[in-house]
Amino acid sequence: MSDVRETDKVIGHYRHDEILSILAAGRPDPIKNCAEQVLDALGEVSVLVNRTGLAMLPFVDTVRSTAFHLGEVLMAEAHIRVPSHGVEGYGAVVGRDLEHAMSVAVIDAAIAAGLSREQILACLDAERAQQDEADRARLRKVEATRVEMETF
Numbered sequence: 014m015s016d017v018r019e020t021d022k023v024i025g026h027y028r029h030d031e032i033l034s035i036l037a038a039g040r041p042d043p044i045k046n047c048a049e050q051v052l053d054a055l056g057e058v059s060v061l062v063n064r065t066g067l068a069m070l071p072f073v074d075t076v077r078s079t080a081f082h083l084g085e086v087l088m089a090e091a092h093i094r095v096p097s098h099g100v101e102g103y104g105a106v107v108g109r110d111l112e113h114a115m116s117v118a119v120i121d122a123a124i125a126a127g128l129s130r131e132q133i134l135a136c137l138d139a140e141r142a143q144q145d146e147a148d149r150a151r152l153r154k155v156e157a158t159r160v161e162m163e164t165f
Contacts, residue, residue: 024124025134032137036120037106039140041113047136048116051129055095055122062092065109089114093122100125 023029036044052058067085074081090105091114102125104117120136123129 024130025137027134027137032124033104033117033121035137035140035144036104036117038144040143041110041116043136043140044120045112045116047133048119050132051123052119054128055119055126056097057095058119058122059094059096060091060115061094061101062090063111063115065089065111068105091115091118093118095122095126098122098126098128 023032027035066088068088069082070084070086071080072083073079086107087109088105088107089109089111091103091111093102093115095101100122102118102120102122104114104119104121106113106117120133124133
């Protein structure tokens, strides 16, 4: 984490955008379990949005650093309000898993309310480690296909 100011950190060593990225890309079951565990601490939750829909998928051309849209992708989205703590939570995931999106929103609201920090941090660390390992495994597979070419 270079260039991360202490004031940018939301929980542990994670910024808010990193948290949402980890949760959205995370395995649904561990995210749902974490949300179930922190839900009691939140109390009454008002659901503002709980839907699926299409969204444009942005991408950045790494050569020219130009943003463009790859196309549409199906998304599940959830937005909640927790009146007792005066916070809101938001979650969006690729696909149609509304429970996963709602779980991300619940965890986001719990973080905003300062609740269950250690439990959420443990979930984030576990998901980040799993995602990093999956990336390394994918890169090993790609590396195995490398072909050395001779030039004449």
